[in-house]
Amino acid sequence: MNATLLSLDNVGRDFDVSRPWLNRVLEGAPRQLLRAVDGVSFEVRRGETLALVGESGCGKSTVARLIVGLYAPSRGRVEFDGVDTASPEAARLRGRMQMIFQDPYASLNPRWRVRDIVAEPIRVLGLLNRKDEIDRRVAELLRQVGLTAEDGEKYPHEFSGGQRQRISIARALSGNPEFLVCDEPTSALDVSVQAQILNLMTDLQERLGLTYLFISHNLAVVSHIADRVGVMYLGRLVELARAEAIFARPLHPYTRMLLDAIPDLEMSGKPRTPVAGEVPNPLDPPSGCAFHPRCPHANDRCRTERPKPIRRAQSVVECHAVEEQRI
């Protein structure tokens, strides 16, 4: 069996955000492309949790959607278990990967009973046919995520946010997937409920041997759940390393900045480096390294030449300053 479950090779995705055709003709406005994801490559190994972090607009959710096939890549290749997800054979990959969304209020159909929501992937994928088999499987799934079989009779509005997220997880698991793409699964939840969901996800991974791609903006959550962490900035993957390495020895200046920006709960009195500036407009990304306008280590090369991924002991990082050993 192949150790790599998913691989992205130089994947990019553009969105056409041009003005309408008539405006372009009359006003001579050019076509405008937004590079949401630009040259991202990484692999996810079987049984691990890879987390992608970054601020809003960095392209992390677009990567999630590219992987599950909600978007087609504009450039590059996404392979799942050796099969190109853009190829016709990709149809049989359906069910092997599932997605959990951020907002458990928007991702469950309010007019369906929970048992129908959870049973839908089973029916669509044709995993089971007899009604009693499906009912038994749904009850088992609900118990697996900490609900009861009787909860299947209820509607989503009868549940709290945390319980709804459990329903989303049960639905994702009903297709017997190997791989779950979780897009900010806990960011709409309160901290105590977030802890319950994170613990549940950890338990399920252990029990079912799942592989997770975990998208989040919360570095504390990521540091808790991930084996490896990728940091994205303006559509690019600027650093990818094992979790312990990224939190102990961040290399890329942006990763360092993100880590410095986390509020210090221990109140050790460690001075927090104020972060300068904001994420630039993705429609007009800076030349060279996208981070250079905010980077304290930027030089002329950073302003003109886009850094290539370089390998360091435990990390892959895109930064001239690291390559030249200036930092």
Next chain:
Amino acid sequence: MTLELESLRIEFPTRRGTLVAVDGVSLSIAPGEVLGVVGESGAGKSITGMAVIGLLEPPGRIAAGRVLLEGERIDNLPHERMRRIRGRRIGAIFQDPLTSLNPLFTVGDQLVETILTHLELTPAEARTRALALLKEVGIPAPESRIDHYPHQFSGGMRQRVVIALALAAEPRLVIADEPTTALDVSIQAQIIALLKRLAREHGTAVMLITHDMGVIAETADRVAVMYAGRIAEIGPVREVLRAPRHPYTVGLMGSIPKVGAGAGKRHARLAQIEGAMPRLTAIPPGCAFNPRCPKRFERCLAERPELVRSGANEVACWLYERDAAQPR
């Protein structure tokens, strides 16, 4: 004290009975002090803030207790008098900077209008003051930005404008309800630092309402932890975060993932509080936390605990009854 709440009780009469959203909350904030109010959704923290600025949505009403601003009772004022206090003596900052600003007016117009409403200045003086405010909250090139519309600002810059608006009339008290929740981490830190500096420099009391313990740790001097409409624990921030006493605060602190702690260690589990906060329709008798509390005993089921002193904190929990009884 800039603000004092005395046994505040807020009710929402509904057809199916009266919901008590805030039940016997007492606290005070000194000039220049930042009091953090934390709790999960539905704990009553935002409602408390709204009651202070007199913007409770009907049918919500203050059923008992008092709100004192610099010693003066403000919860029973007529609308018109309250309207003049709001903005002048109490400023407000809300979560979403885009809905706090009028999209049809430039930020300069909005600042000048606010300043002219509350202070006796000429329009030219008001504009000078607006420029100074924008500069103070860290907007680069305020001379050109003052004539821009809200949509021309980024999220972080908009929140700075909202802070400038809240501070326009030099209020004595600022209610900041989740001021950094809609912002990215890197911007969050900037806004927190700004809020803290302004409170210190102007001697403004700040009530910082948030669900984010990290923000509290960075900003607040004292913190009140709310649960089901009541204060579970209140005390100096360092004390509450490092040595929480109430089982709910202990659980809450344990359930927050810590950066770096055990990063990459497989299958580490977070401490979790079982269950969820009760709905307002079904608050249990006795201590509201008792169904989820690992340390409950008979008394918790029957009697409601009041805040008692334990070290530097005050805790509403029967476990600490004995500490308080001892002579100090």
